[in-house]
Amino acid sequence: MADKPRVAIFDFTGCEGCELNQLNFEDQLLDILAHVDIVEWREAMDGQVDEYDIAFVEGSLSTPDCINRINEIRRKTKVLVALGACAVQGGVNGMKNTRPIDEVRQEVYGDDKYLFPTLPALALSSVVKVDYNVRGCPMTQIEFLKVFTSLVMGKEPIEPDHSVCVDCKLKENECVYEKGMICLGPVTRAGCDAHCPSFGQYCTGCRGLVSHPNLKGMEEILVEHGLSVDEAWKRLELYNANELEGVRP
């Protein structure tokens, strides 16, 4: 690699759980840094540069200012990678989109709501072109490393489009439905190596849906296992509110 790719890192609205410096990358951090030049990173450095090869962006967009900033980032970068559920799908923040925005603002800011022109929480891709996703809440480390290595090697990262159940079965985990839990694995996009079911927890769907989910079928499964129709859709909407807007019957 003659010229190291110039990398910039940004964050918008999120819990900051995805922030690169908070993940347990100790083992790989030096290898990561050996491949790239980090030219802009709000957490760790000052100053702004005009151009970069790869921008990693965390968080969802929720104010008009966010929209301006993301447009600017898009102009300056060759490749834009969304990091984590907030950036990819709008994340849990998207939950508020299921209710009228005025009502939400009233609840959060009370009578000061006019000082805070918040928008529904948007995925980056609803405003700019996103080249690649690293999904998950917090973002999936193994997937970050895969995407990162691909970009450094100059090849396109591939995004898996099969269910979490596949990875779960590859590990021969006991299905959490056997334990009486309710799991969104069957319609959730794999790539996390079935992290939660491997630790005996159910899948909350943080990585978003597979590309052609049978939602009616999933609703039936959830209802069959004891949820009401309303609860079933609330489960599905937790991380997919933006995508499911208008889909729920």
Added chain:
Amino acid sequence: MVQFYLEGDRISEFVAHLMKQKPVYAPHRKGQKSFSFEKTENAEDVVLDYVRTMHSIKKYFLPPREELLHFDLTKNESDPVEIPMSEAVFLGVHSYDLAAVGRLDYNFTVGSPEKNYLTRRQNAIFIGVSFEPDKFHFSGSVGIRPEDSTGCDIFLTKLFDGYVLEILTDKGQELMEGLNLPAHDAGKPATGHFHQHIFVPQAKLSEVMEHSYDNPVWEETAGKCVGCGTCNLVCPTCYCFNVEENVDITATKGSRERHWDGCMLREFSEVAGGEVFRETLAARQRHRIFRKFKYISDQTGQPWCVGCGRCTTYCTAGISIVSIVNRLIGDYERAAVAPV
């Protein structure tokens, strides 16, 4: 053939006797309600009286993930991967799972025989055990009885307390040397009944499938199926795989890896440019069922489903392969008697 009596409280002793000779893979408890084949560390952990494991012993011959080669990107060179030979005893195998190994043997030897599978498979020793059908087993309908010892070196038939132990091959005889068990002169008890049945034999099923391409059952099943792929991944005769490259973070070395794949997944038949050759869940369900009862079966005369009931047990949507097949049979027979 000599029969011995393996008393209930001598099972651990028997397992320990095997462990002294070779690695022993056997059913263990897993989680709250499940069982899985594991390498035995303690003889006491083996559970011979189990319902079914999530994965069959297929996982030892065609591992869920397997490296096909290692490469060094700095030199642009690769090394083949050493494939371990399984000098091992597979203890507590149900007849349908051994029948499934026979099906896989066919797939990995027909055309170009595959070194990876056959090396792993080569020296396996099988100790079968009879089973009590639960509500999902239906192997009897595909000609595989619970007491069927085909392919086994030793076979255990469940008694009220303990097992009748039959030695079936020289390899089995060798394994038993040094363990003295009393002879068993009485007969073997009858095994239990199946609760599920497919009502016609394979020869007839081929004919049924021939006329079932456009049956509405595919669409109806597709309404409930979420395309998760579980039914493929737990099937002991499914052998499809995908291949991917793993590169380590230094971007200097890595491996080409294959892992189990499934025809119920949309991306299975997707090509560059976005065309998907089995786009609908209905088309994928039909393909899955035809692969079990028609495509290979027309060539070999055998069903490629061994009646283990796994796909039905683990399907969260409750889709039953037996119901689908019986529905096809019913519709076919009704059409056959209906006036034209």
Added chain:
Amino acid sequence: MNLSELKTPAELEDLYHPVMAEIKEVKRLSAMETYYRVELPGGEDLGHMPGQFVELSIFGVGEAPFSISSSPTLKGSFELGVRRAGMLTDVLLRQQPGTKIGIRGPFGNGIDVEKFKGKDVLIIAGGIGLVPMRSMINYVIDNRDQFGKLIICYGSKSDQDLLFTDELAQWEKDPAIDYHVTVDQGSDSWQGNTGVITTLIPGLDLDLANTVCCICGPPVMYRFALLSLKSKGFADENIYMSLERRMKCGVGKCGHCQINHSYVCQDGPVYHYPDIKSMQEAL
């Protein structure tokens, strides 16, 4: 199946281990397609027939099937024509002569040339379908005395997308070749036919009793090409076609390429039309 009748596994070849071949020549064919000439170690012949394919890989990137575009009569190296389509083909595009790539194969059933001998040969190629058909075309050209007339119908999206243009010009000039080309949409400078490939078929001068045809193109093309051939009175018996499906292993093990009961990497990619007519998912 009795395992003991087989060779012992130690004697079996490793199906998945590629040989390292060298890219000798790279040429841009069009905006999307690139030509590669590849040499096996020691200049050994690949030993293929027209219609067969290889699995090409770059370590760390991936592996995919590509038709062999050169005729077996080309010795010492073989040729490929690759369209940029995704991960592997993208990286391949950046490779220069001298690069080593992994090759497995040749795989699949090629064209059964014996069935074409002594007959007129009709080739219908759409878009990148010309890549494998070029192997057959050059095979016929190099063995002129064994075949009758050579008739080529080639269709492309636009004149900018035409592949192997030098060779096309030669075929056009060659009095022994009946060459027809059309583009879906021509540029201003395009003087030739416009329209989909099937518009070429009605005008062909064919000796129906003595012509064998081979078709290769994008999935949508087959049905229309068949209809045109049929309305011209062409017998099913005399039609062969090369099909494409997702592939991983190339050796009949991974299951990806299956069409109904048939594995394309084993029974195809070239099929005799009567054999696939009743396969619901073939066309």
